[in-house]
Amino acid sequence: MAEKDGILHGIWETVKTIVYALLIAGVFRTLFFQPFWIPSGSMKDTLLIGDFLFVNKMAYGYSYASCPSIRIPALGVDITAEDFCGVFKSDGNDPEAPGGGRLWGSEPERGDVVVFRHPVTGRDFIKRLIGLPGDRIQMQGGRLVINDEPVEITDAGIFEEIFAPQGPQQQRPRCSNGAVGIGAVCEKRRYIETLPNGVSHSILDIQRQSFDDTGVYTVPAGHYFFMGDNRDNSRDSRESQASGGVGFVPFEDIVGRADRIMFSSAGRSMLFFWTWRSDRFFKEIE
Template sequence: MAEKDGVLQGIWETIKTIVYALLIAGLFRTLLFQPFWIPSGSMKDTLLIGDFLFVNKMAYGYSYASCPSIRIPALGVDIGADDFCGVFQGDRSSPDYEGGDRFLGGQPDRGDVVVFRHPVTGRDFIKRLIGLPGDRIQMKEGHLFINDEPTQVVDAGIFEEVFAPQGPQGLRPRCSNGAVGLGAVCEKRLSIETLPNGVEHHILNIGTQTFDDTGVYTVPEGYYFFMGDNRDNSRDSRESQASGGVGFVPYEDIVGRADRVMFSSAGRSMLYFWTWRADRFFKKIE
């Protein structure tokens, strides 16, 4: 009998340990940092497919979007932050809605690399913050204008990568040097763009695209305007939500700021150690 009680006690202690571990992990992810894999090339060359980073949730305070999402397509699991914490979400049907609120809220800075929830699909996106509330944003011949002033852009040569499937999805890059074969060099024009507050970052250009020339986007109060650094291969705030883009992003949909790449793998799996990019480990995001 004593032996049976000892086994039951051991099982109970194991269960408690697992529960405590899950609670601690959930608290860590909700309040401090959220892991994030880069799935696409929209932020090249700042972020590459296969980069792994932690999103700093403390940077801008907390909203419903700070709650974790659990998505396991193979098992049909799709639980969003609004399922966990939707009670804290603002009423977007209200005419008085202006982007929602945050607890201990801080304002993001222009040029920050930010993870946010897509206002419609709820999927996590990562882009660079370009437009603040009240800003006028426009593209003219591929050049970014903020409040009717052009950003400073300096040529930085050519960004090169191998034309081959990238990441778990096997995505192939787009090239400015035309159609190239597998294993060939894929090129894009590389520039350094300086935003009005002095933030410098790389941008890539493939060629003339639809969103190289746009109308003026006036960012509403409580909303933000985001763009990918790989300008010609990014679905972002230049494209409306009705067309599958991001549109303006409410303040409360922001998850946090990306500060540093922790790990990077160019292969279809992080277990393929021969594809690890050691030069990107702990790389600061600028």
């Protein structure tokens, strides 16, 4: 009997340890940092497929979007931040907080690389913040125009990568030098773009497309306008939510700021150590 009680006690202690560990991890992930893998090439060459980073949730304060989401496609698990903390999400009708209230909120700055929840699907996106509330944003001939002033750009040569399946989803890059074969060099034109507040970052250009020339987007109060650095391969605020894009993002949907790449793998799995990009470990995000 004593032996049986000892076994049950051991099982109970193990269960408590697991529960405590999960609670601690959940609190850490909710309040401080959220891990994030880069799944697509929309932010090249700032962020590459397979880059791993922690999102700083303290940067802009907390909202419902600070709660974690759990997605395990193989098991059919899809629990979003709204499922956990939707009770804290605003209905958008408060004139004092059109973007939703935030606890200890701090305004993001133009040029920040930000993770946010898609306003419709709840999926996590990572893009660069281009437009602030009240800004007028437009693309003219592939060049960004903010409040009627073209943004300064300088030629930075050619960005090269090998044309091959990339990451767990085995995505193939788009190239400006035409249809190239597997193993060939895939090129894109690279520029340095300097935003009005002095933040400089690289952008890539593949080819002329419809979103190189747009109408004027006027950013509503309490919302932000985001774009990918890989301008011709990014679904962002230039495209409406109804069309599968991001549209204007409410302040409360912002999760946090991406500051530094912690680890990077070019392969289908982080376990493939021969595909690790050691030059990107602990790399600051600009």
